Amino acid sequence: MTAVTEMRSRKGAERRWASLTVLCVTLLLISLDNTILNVALPSVLRSLSATSSQLQWIVDAYAITFAGLLLSFGALGDRIGRKWVFMAGLVVFGGGSALAAWSATPDRLTAARAVMGVGAAALMPCTLSILTNVFTADEERARAIGIWSGTAGLGVAIGPILGGFLLVHYWWGAVFLINVPIAIAGLIASAFLVPNSKSPNPRRADPIGAVLSMLGLGML
Numbered sequence: 001m002t003a004v005t006e007m008r009s010r011k012g013a014e015r016r017w018a019s020l021t022v023l024c025v026t027l028l029l030i031s032l033d034n035t036i037l038n039v040a041l042p043s044v045l046r047s048l049s050a051t052s053s054q055l056q057w058i059v060d061a062y063a064i065t066f067a068g069l070l071l072s073f074g075a076l077g078d079r080i081g082r083k084w085v086f087m088a089g090l091v092v093f094g095g096g097s098a099l100a101a102w103s104a105t106p107d108r109l110t111a112a113r114a115v116m117g118v119g120a121a122a123l124m125p126c127t128l129s130i131l132t133n134v135f136t137a138d139e140e141r142a143r144a145i146g147i148w149s150g151t152a153g154l155g156v157a158i159g160p161i162l163g164g165f166l167l168v169h170y171w172w173g174a175v176f177l178i179n180v181p182i183a184i185a186g187l188i189a190s191a192f193l194v195p196n197s198k199s200p201n202p203r204r205a206d207p208i209g210a211v212l213s214m215l216g217l218g219m220l
Contacts, residue, residue: 031155093119
């Protein structure tokens with residue numbers, strides 16, 4: 001009986017750390033996108049004949065939609081299930097990345113970046129919520145959050161390096177296209193490894209508050 005219990009405990013621990021791997025890879029994807037584009041902007045300028053104002057919107061469209069929807073998507077995950085919002089975010093982020101890679105005009109690239117921001121807003125809060133739900137022991141949770149935080153910093157650091165490598169060997173769209181296979185792999189892995197959870201006592205839906213938070217954070 002003790003051997004069976006130990007085996008189940010070991011399998012549970014392996015599953016928890018496998019879930020953390022999926023969450024960290026996804027978080028790395030989001031944090032990478034904040035810096036990898038900066039390296040590609042001169043190439044985008046030449047290829048799409050974009051103005052400085054258009055380049056600014058290509059960068060900011062992602063940040064504005066990401067910030068504006070972050071709180072609302074976090075609350076949505078608590079209500080309907082964090083895994084479902086997380087997986088939907090991967091689909092939207094991967095689709096937006098594919099659209100960005102093949103954009104022929106600055107306006108299309110700006111729209112694709114906004115779509116990517118929507119996907120990132122669905123992913124970011126769910127990664128931390130799922131993590132805290134999976135790791136219930138204080139010591140393991142502290143370690144997991146430390147790894148999660150370090151992954152975000154790692155993405156910011158390696159973004160310019162990876163972007164430079166891709167630009168040397170491929171065209172500027174590769175800085176977006178690299179997200180697609182990672183998003184697909186994360187979607188498949190999360191279907192099997194990431195458990196679903198939601199708040200046991202969800203608050204009443206507040207659509208007016210959600211709209212105000214989107215407008216307020218977006219305008220800010």
